Amino acid sequence: MNKLLENKEIIISKWVSKIDTDIDEIEVKTFFSQILNSIENDESTDKIILDAVANLSKYELSINEIAKMVLKLVDVLEEEKLSCEEKNIYIKKIYSLTFDMFVEFENTEKDTISKQIDTIKSMDIPILKLDNDTILIPLIGFLDSQKAFDLIRKILTTIKEKNTLKVIVDIEGIPIIDTEIANQFLRLHRAIKIIGAELIISGITPAVAETLVHLEIDLPITTRADLKLAIETFRNNEI
Numbered sequence: 465m466n467k468l469l470e471n472k473e474i475i476i477s478k479w480v481s482k483i484d485t486d487i488d489e490i491e492v493k494t495f496f497s498q499i500l501n502s503i504e505n506d507e508s509t510d511k512i513i514l515d516a517v518a519n520l521s522k523y524e525l526s527i528n529e530i531a532k533m534v535l536k537l538v539d540v541l542e543e544e545k546l547s548c549e550e551k552n553i554y555i556k557k558i559y560s561l562t563f564d565m566f567v568e569f570e571n572t573e574k575d576t577i578s579k580q581i582d583t584i585k586s587m588d589i590p591i592l593k594l595d596n597d598t599i600l601i602p603l604i605g606f607l608d609s610q611k612a613f614d615l616i617r618k619i620l621t622t623i624k625e626k627n628t629l630k631v632i633v634d635i636e637g638i639p640i641i642d643t644e645i646a647n648q649f650l651r652l653h654r655a656i657k658i659i660g661a662e663l664i665i666s667g668i669t670p671a672v673a674e675t676l677v678h679l680e681i682d683l684p685i686t687t688r689a690d691l692k693l694a695i696e697t698f699r700n701n702e703i
Contacts, residue, residue: 472500475540482536487525492533499534503557531562589615591622598630598698599623600691604637612648616655629661632694636667646681653685662686662703666694 476496480489541554589611592600599622601615619631633652638645649665656663668687676683686703688694697703 471544472497475500475537475544478540478543479537482539483533485533496537499537499561502561503554527566531565534558534562534565589618591618593626593628594632594695597628598632598695599626599628600632600634602634602637607638607645607648609644609648612645612651615648616652619652620655620659623656623659623661630698631656631661631663632666632691632698633663634666634691634694635672636669636690638667641672641675643679643681646676646679646683649683649685653683662698664688664694664697664703666691 476493479496480492483492485492535558537558538555541551541558544551546554589601589603592602594600599619601619603615607615622628623631633649635641653663664686665683666688668689686697688697
């Protein structure tokens with residue numbers, strides 16, 4: 465079955481004319497040529513999809529946009545002099561390939577997100593000294609039990625080494641606040657209190673506040689909506 469490859473250049477030209485995109489025409493034709501080869505020769509779609517990601521990702525196209533481009537081939541085939549049986553076979557392959565693209569893109573995205581989460585989890589927690597009395601810990605990403613334990617130990621060590629009595633933990637970069645995280649803050653608060661220091665948690669957004677209320681979590685800790693207010697609270701000796 466080589467009907468498509470016999471008129472490959474003509475089909476690709478018609479195909480390109482049916483899409484509205486700012487992508488370089490040579491790259492589009494290369495992508496379409498790969499798809500035609502796959503459909504005609506029953507090749508694996510994995511390489512095509514990976515090539516599409518590599519070549520088209522710089523244009524910030526979504527999988528939906530790329531799939532629509534691929535499905536335009538159906539319109540082209542409707543205009544070709546093919547038997548109904550041939551058209552049906554090709555169209556079935558096109559839809560099958562498009563489905564595979566969605567699956568592959570989803571798997572790739574999940575893998576990317578998983579790697580990003582692992583990277584965030586493994587990041588060291590920075591402790592910044594704002595002045596002689598105050599340190600700032602900006603939290604970013606996910607705070608699990610191990611990271612919270614390391615955080616408490618690191619803060620207590622820093623307080624002792626730098627003779628610091630004021631601690632600001634900014635949580636604006638934490639995507640999820642739940643009961644476990646709230647309990648970690650309580651442990652941190654108790655540990656800081658024991659050595660005579662003060663704690664303010666900043667970055668309490670309306671969404672975070674709503675979550676804490678929904679979970680019926682009462683934090684007996686001084687909180688502020690943003691970092692600026694937390695710094696001002698310490699400098700004005702309001703706690």
